Amino acid sequence: VPSEKILRAGKILRNAILSRAPHMIRDRKYHLKTYRFQDKYLFYRFLDDEQEDAPLPSEEEKQESQEELQDTLLLLSQIGPDAHMRMILRKHPSERTADDLEIIYEELLHIKALSHLSTTVKRELAGVLIFESHAKAGTVLFNQGEEGTSWYIILKGSVNVVIYGKGVVCTLHEGDDFGKLALVNDAPRAASIVLREDNCHFLRVDKEDFNRILRDVEANTVRLKEHGQDVLVLEKSLSSCRTSVQGASSSHYKYKVMSGTPEKILEHLLEMMRLDSQFTESDSALDDFVLMHCVFIPNSQLCPALQGTEQEKLDYTLNNKRRVIRLVMQWAAVHGEHLQEDDNLVAFLQEIVMAVSNDAKAIPAIRDQVTELERIIFPLSQHKVLLRHFTIGEEKLQKRQPIKSYDEILFKVYCSDHTYTTIRVPIAATVREVIDAVADKLGSTEDLLLVHLTSAGEKVIFKPNDVSVFSTLSINGRLFVCRSDQLDSLTPLPEQEGPYSGSLASFELMSSKDVAYHMTSYDWELFHCVHELELIYHTFGRQNVKKTTVNLDLFLRRFNEIQLWVISEICMCSQLIDHWCCFHIHSTSVGVLLCLTFSCLSSNKFKKFYSEFENLMDPSRNHRAYRLTVAKLEPPIIPFMPLLIKDMTFTHEGNKTFIDNLVNFEKMRMIANTVKIVRYCRSQPFNPVSPLASKSHPEVQSYVRQLNVIDNQRTLTQLSHGLEPRRS
Incomplete structure (x- = not known):
């Protein structure tokens, strides 16, 4: 039954159409079943038109519809994707189109209960899933002891799991599943399932389809064994192609790596590489291997595996060398300057060039590859850059460049009495190396701790093996070194409190377009510095792979910095709210948006204006509104990076890296696909139209790159209450 809100939206839309373009509902009285209101290939009808004598809207209703139309369209655009999904799922599986199946598959990618399933299984499920909904809390889906006939996934709502004699043992929510155990074991239901709330939606897989998918998966699984143990697991699927001579359709099988030992996966991918073509999407598995290999085969093992043996036949050796050369070029293209971080690896690559x-x-046959290989490999040499607190040299306005792990940094480390010493260490230095550098400067032989002290006085003690801690500090956080008995006496520096007054005088002289332009340009520079591998290091834990993620840290830190900047300035100078509104129109910065939605900082006259932007960042259904919007954009795009990291973490935590001592390559493929979204976002250069040069141009550029903020939440809350006291 449609809700009051939906009925109202339908009435507003109907009145608006009848007022502006009545021919769109030409059949509203007599020909409803024949024509109906058509939009592309979807048909709609209004409940009011089900009546034979449905009245036309009055002048007052026309005026109302005009005033409410924008909000109505916004509401319908929000619920439209869900309604479209339900419409597709209500179709009989045999009636679903290829587009329908793709929409369902995209939805399944973000369901927690399915995160461990392979791409093939998810696509199979898209063809058999059935939508089921129940309106009332207390409805029993099935009882303990009944035969298991279906597997359920919660799309919306929650259910209680009830066992006789124990009552409610747990509650399941959106993204959880239940009922699979009875199908797998062919056993009675182990518990009863009762709806916990009204209006719950489920995806259902019936037993027959469930068992067929399991049979298909096993039938299409090819296992290669050595000494009785699996060393490579492939998934076989039918691939149709046309012969170039007769044009007749022929079929052959293609094999996708699911798991295996690192060496066997590499061997298989090299054998399957096509030497008669450029690197194409058909080699995407090799691209995934090159991108993800740091997780399961370090450089020290990969290099010997690429060298092979000398006793191979000449014809095999030739083709294998060509394949290895292709892989090395792809490897260098993906990893770029990160290859410079390993001296042994650089030596190996240069040895490869000499051998080729x-x-x-x-x-x-390989002569034409030498020049390209030399062009890629020989520039690999370390050129250290000295940074001062992540500012390169004294020139703060120059274009941001990627920071490498072997770059060095001058950094202040404070003592408990607020004196400091400046150390010079590599960016990727461990905490032990930082402490040693400080102790050497201070002439101390005591056991020291390295501590992150926030502006609110919170303390985080770093572990000796932590790496590259400089970029992990909070906005106004500082590094302190002390003995363990001095830990409680550490207090924040006065400078950590942040500014005491807003930037009204400076801000009023700046154009909102100038600020938006320079801020977007700087954000793009930070984003462009992030290497794809840093996302992988962040997901699997940089401590585990012994790598730094400094560029990613600084990009994520910038997002927090912008949020705190807006809040700080408004709390210190409420007159700036109009400037933020104008600025956000030009920049559509997510950080600015999230700040302006805080009720304590937003007046009523702006809430309606920002409702559209608020809805864009609605976190429900795994940020579906944002995802659908971004999917329509063309690069260059600066993505909402926390969401991409969430997706990668979701895949990582929901899937084992190794299964029966074999690399779970399907997991590697899924994470690589998320990383490639970043690659797509940067596939086109960012060349915005620069605003006309003005006297304040350098000042604006300098201002947005060196934001002064308050990051102490207690201080911000006090300032906010000063602007708008708490209501009793």
Whole structure:
């Protein structure tokens, strides 16, 4: 039954159409079943038109519809995707189109209960899932002891799991599943399932379809064994193609790596590489391997695996060398300057170049690859940059460059009496190395702790093996070193409190377009510095892979910095609210948006204006509104990076990295696909139209790159209550 809100929205839309373009509902009285209101290939009808004598809207209703139309369209655009999904799921599986199946598959990617399933299984499920809904809390889906006939996934709402004699043992929520155990074991239901709230939606897989998918998966699984143990697991699928001569359709099988030992996966991918073509999407598995190999095969093992043996047949050796050269070029293209971080790896790659150059004299087939290989490999040499608190040199307005792990940094480390010493260490230095550098400067032989002290006085003690801690500090956080008995006496520096007055005088002289332009340009620079591998290091834990994620840390830190900047300025100077509104119109910064939605900082006259932006960042259904919007955009795009990291963490935590001592390559593929979203976002250069040069141009550029903020939540709350006291 439609809600009052939906009925009202339908009435407003109907009145608006009848007022502006009545021909769109030309059949509203007599020909409803034949024509109906049509939009592309979807048909709609209004409940009011079910009546034979449905009245036309009055002038007053026309005026109302005009005033409420924008909000109505916004509401319908929000609920439209869900309604469309339900409409597709209500179709009989045999009636679903390829587009329908793709929409369902995209939805399944973000359901927690399905995170461990392979891409193939998710696509199979898209073809058999059935939508089921129940209106009332207390409805019993099935009882303990009954035969298991279906597996359920909660799309909306929650249910209680009830066991006789124990009562409610747990509650399941959106994204959880239940009922699968009875199907797998062919056993009675182990518990009863009762709706906990009204209007619950489920995806249902019936037993017959469930068992068929399991049979298909096993039937299409190919296992290669050595000494009785699986070493490579492939998924076989039918691939149709057309012969170029007769044009007749022929079929062959393609094999996708699901799991295996690192060496066997590499061997298989090299064998399957096509030498008669450029690197294409058909080699995407090799691209995934190159991107993700740091997780399961370090460089020290990969290099020997690529060298192979010398006793192979000449024809095999030639093709294998060509394949290895192709892989090395792809490896260098993906990893870029990160290859410079390992001296042994650089030496190996240069050795490869020399070997290929020598072979090219005798083997013309690889001669054309030598030049390209030299172009990629020989520039790999370390050029250290000295940073001052992540500002390169004294020139703060120059374009941001990626920070490498071997770059060095000058950093202040404070003592308990607020004196400090400046150390010079590599960006990727461990905490132990930082403490040693400080102790050497201070001439101390005591056991020292390295502590992150926030502006609110909170303390985090770093572990000795933590790496690259400089970029993990909060906005106004500082590094302190002390003995364990001095820990309680550490207090924040006065400078950590942040500014005491707002930037009204400076801000009033700046154009909101100028600020938006320079802020977006700087955000793009920070985003462009983030290497794809940093996302992988962040997901699997940089401590585990012994790598730094400094560029990613600084990009994520910028998001927090912008939020705190807006809140700080408004709390210190409420007159700036109009400037933020104008600025957000030009920049659509997510950080600014999230700040302006706080009720304590937003007046009523702006709430309606921002409702559209608020709805864009609605977190429900796994940020579906944002995802659908971004999917329509063309690069360059600065993505909402926390959401991408959430997706990668979701995949990582929901899937084992190793299954029966074999690399779970399907997991690697899923994470690589998320990383490639970043690659797509940067696939086009960012060349915005610069605003006309003005006297304040350098000042604006400098201002947005060095924001002064208050990051103490207690201080911000006090300032906020000063602007708008708590209601009793």
